[in-house]
Amino acid sequence: YPTMAEFYAGKTVAITGGTGFLGQGITEKLLRTCPDISKIILFIRTKRNTDPKERLKQLAMKPAFDILRQSQPNFHEKLSFVSCDLEADDLGLSSDDRRTLRNEVNIFIHSAATLKFNEHLRISYEMNVLCVRRLLKLKWNNLQAFVHVSTAYAHVDRKYMKEEFYDCGIDYLDLEATLKWLGDDAIEKLTPDLLKTRPNTYTLTKALAEDVICRESGNLPTCIVRPSMIIPAWQEPMPGWCTNVYGPTAFIIAYGKGLLRCCLADREINADLIPVDFVVNGVIGAAMKTASEFIHRRRSSGYNKIMSSETARKSTNIQIYHINSSTTNPLNIDKLSKYLVAYCQRVVYDYSVFALQTLPAHVMDTCLSLANQKRQFVKLNGKIQSGMEVMGFFFTTNFQWDRSNADRLLQAFQPGDRKMYNLDVRVFTWKDYFMTYISGAKKFILKEE
Ligand SMILES: CCCCCCCCCCCCCCCCCC(=O)SCCNC(=O)CCNC(=O)[C@H](O)C(C)(C)COP(=O)(O)OP(=O)(O)OC[C@H]1O[C@@H](n2cnc3c(N)ncnc32)[C@H](O)[C@@H]1OP(=O)(O)O
Numbered sequence: 001y002p003t004m005a006e007f008y009a010g011k012t013v014a015i016t017g018g019t020g021f022l023g024q025g026i027t028e029k030l031l032r033t034c035p036d037i038s039k040i041i042l043f044i045r046t047k048r049n050t051d052p053k054e055r056l057k058q059l060a061m062k063p064a065f066d067i068l069r070q071s072q073p074n075f076h077e078k079l080s081f082v083s084c085d086l087e088a089d090d091l092g093l094s095s096d097d098r099r100t101l102r103n104e105v106n107i108f109i110h111s112a113a114t115l116k117f118n119e120h121l122r123i124s125y126e127m128n129v130l131c132v133r134r135l136l137k138l139k140w141n142n143l144q145a146f147v148h149v150s151t152a153y154a155h156v157d158r159k160y161m162k163e164e165f166y167d168c169g170i171d172y173l174d175l176e177a178t179l180k181w182l183g184d185d186a187i188e189k190l191t192p193d194l195l196k197t198r199p200n201t202y203t204l205t206k207a208l209a210e211d212v213i214c215r216e217s218g219n220l221p222t223c224i225v226r227p228s229m230i231i232p233a234w235q236e237p238m239p240g241w242c243t244n245v246y247g248p249t250a251f252i253i254a255y256g257k258g259l260l261r262c263c264l265a266d267r268e269i270n271a272d273l274i275p276v277d278f279v280v281n282g283v284i285g286a287a288m289k290t291a292s293e294f295i296h297r298r299r300s301s302g303y304n305k306i307m308s309s310e311t312a313r314k315s316t317n318i319q320i321y322h323i324n325s326s327t328t329n330p331l332n333i334d335k336l337s338k339y340l341v342a343y344c345q346r347v348v349y350d351y352s353v354f355a356l357q358t359l360p361a362h363v364m365d366t367c368l369s370l371a372n373q374k375r376q377f378v379k380l381n382g383k384i385q386s387g388m389e390v391m392g393f394f395f396t397t398n399f400q401w402d403r404s405n406a407d408r409l410l411q412a413f414q415p416g417d418r419k420m421y422n423l424d425v426r427v428f429t430w431k432d433y434f435m436t437y438i439s440g441a442k443k444f445i446l447k448e449e
Pocket residue numbers: 115116117118150151152153228229230245246247248250251252255263265270271272273333336340383384386387388390391394395
């Protein structure tokens with residue numbers, strides 16, 4: 001395999017979700033460490049009345065690029081965009097942009113998704129599953145790697161996950177047909193039956209998307225990266241860098257602000273959290289390995305007809321990489337329990353929340369009202385609790401992952417690249433990392449020094 005910088009020299013990379021947490025990290029690292037990369041095309045939608053052109057300008061000003069800006073002030077010249085709406089039939093792409101993508105893109109990274117756990121199944125399906133089907137059909141002429149970002153929690157109906165495809169229990173083609181004629185209310189009623197033992201629509205649709213990749217990617221050089229819970233950066237682009245409050249971040253902030261006293265969690269389980277820099281390295285490296293093997297095989301790429309799920313799973317050679325921490329550097333929740341009261345019993349948790357959070361929130365709001373100020377604590381407490389409700393499943397269930405493929409991926413990197421694109425999480429201790437995590441949440445989310 002070539003070095004990462006050699007491999008990406010002259011390449012055009014396209015990324016969906018480039019405005020998101022992981023996408024910003026990937027874009028920044030590619031530009032900073034692969035100086036001869038030709039171009040990065042970001043799929044950007046219009047959001048809150050801001051068009052993609054303006055959003056790209058705003059993106060280049062974001063903290064993720066602060067370090068890069070110092071060494072390469074003109075880095076934005078390598079960034080371009082296509083205007084999209086990934087939930088639309090035609091992905092919201094113009095015919096000119098389609099042509100550009102078909103003919104120019106060498107590496108495609110699909111990172112966009114809706115991450116809302118309890119999203120309506122129709123929206124979650126359209127964004128997380130149907131969009132993947134449409135992207136695979138773009139008739140890529142020059143593609144060397146199609147990297148699909150999934151999640152290590154896609155198959156939470158199992159307790160042990162290997163880096164392989166699993167039967168989802170639902171055929172997405174049947175589901176798609178059903179969603180076409182059912183109304184939104186009926187879908188909502190049907191959702192618990194479809195989820196079975198899964199906690200939410202997010203994990204179901206991420207699992208179905210993997211089935212799409214398995215059955216429909218044909219000869220396209222495809223791979224899947226499954227990160228566990230992505231948390232602020234360990235080191236890159238800067239320690240503690242983050243953009244959202246997903247996973248435990250909302251709770252860590254609420255704890256720090258004195259708003260969270262109890263947690264629905266089982267002390268015995270390992271929390272699988274992974275700093276974003278390792279995931280960025282995994283995606284960049286997986287693309288390099290997939291493309292290098294594809295170029296070596298010199299097979300033609302193209303979209304094939306859909307295979308049955310079972311045949312596809314048996315015949316596939318698509319590589320899957322678990323980018324996680326608990327397999328080699330576990331973080332036991334018990335270690336956090338001197339800071340938080342963790343309950344795994346629902347009834348005890350409910351009483352504690354009432355006594356330690358809900359009641360004090362009402363008292364505080366009454367005081368605010370008496371002082372003619374805006375009430376806020378009851379609302380904040382409600383948000384924290386709805387966050388805890390959707391997270392409770394993950395905080396109380398233990399999972400294990402095999403990561404042999406991810407280890408092999410690191411071995412495929414040139415020796416000089418193994419540190420710069422490290423995937424081995426044993427290099428940090430959780431105690432030290434949590435100081436970084438907390439200062440990152442203060443700096444990048446709360447905007448406090
Ligand atoms: C110290 C604690 C330590 C505990 C132990 C740690 C144990 C760790 C165990 C491992 C965890 C593993 C988790 C694995 C998850 C799967 C991994 C993935 O693929 S990744 C998938 C990761 N996906 C996620 O993490 C998604 C989780 N979030 C959701 O599903 C939804 O946002 C929602 C249900 C919480 C609210 O929905 P809805 O009412 O429709 O409204 P919106 O969505 O529009 O947001 C409204 C407001 O809520 C805010 N907010 C966001 N998140 C949280 C939160 N967790 N809480 C509170 N608040 C939250 C949000 O910022 C916004 O604020 P504002 O702008 O209004 O001020």
